[in-house]
Amino acid sequence: MTTAPPVSHEAASQPLFDFAAGQVCRAADGWHAVLCIGSVEHRIWSKQPLTPGAHYAAELPLDSSFEARAHAATRLWRAMNGRAQGPAFQRLSKQRRERLCAALRALAAYFAGATYRSIAEALFGEKRIPDRVWKTHDLRSRTIRLVQSGFAFVRGGYRELLRAKRKDK
Known part of the structure; x- marks a missing residue:
């Protein structure tokens, strides 16, 4: 794996983005990154390298895990936009x-x-x-x-x- 340079984003559109150096890595299946938003780490995957200023979309297969993936994507979007993430998808007793x-x-x-x-x-x-x-x-x-x-x-x-x-x- 190789490490990509840190990614920065415009403060107005994504004020909470923080890719630390060494937290974006290339693997055989694509790019893996740890996105630090506030004090929470979000692990994301991309087919292409992550670039500053680019716009991204979440690809969610319509399978048995769709509901969980949609909930996770919504929580990530909310965190990226400075909003409360909301409750976890399913809490274990x-x-x-x-x-x-x-x-x-x-x-x-x-x-x-x-x-x-x-x-x-x-x-x-x-x-x-x-x-x-x-x-x-x-x-x-x-x-x-x-x-x-x-x-x-x-x-x-x-x-x-x-x-x-x-x-x-």
């Missing part, structure tokens, strides 16, 4: 975030060679794990499901976090 963290921790321990029992002891506490009935204990099943969820997440399931849950599916 505290319980969902905790489960995702537990699944990733369980998978990391599994990759490190830990047994399901030692993973369960680390996640749920050693006192909750009985000595004799481990093979039929519900925490064993829960630990195995967490590891399986971690695998699914790593294999591309993380993309589902961006998609809104539809009631008709």
Whole structure:
């Protein structure tokens, strides 16, 4: 990858643009940039090199991710024009975030060679794990499901976090 020179924009039209040196890079699939607007970093991709004073359009495929992409494009546009970005597209509940963290921790321990029992002891506490009935204990099943969820997440399931849950599916 090579680094493109910093890009500057007219203060009147885009007062919050700030491409720091080294934050515009060329890759095999196009140009990647980190756009700093206020204290927020936005990651963008372009087919052509980014040039000062140019006008850009967002290309949004009409696929199953259209709604999420349109929301992200709107938030970027609002930030570029000095407006509040608005709420995130889909907020995860505290319980969902905790489960995702537990699944990733369980998978990391599994990759490190830990047994399901030692993973369960680390996640749920050693006192909750009985000595004799481990093979039929519900925490064993829960630990195995967490590891399986971690695998699914790593294999591309993380993309589902961006998609809104539809009631008709």
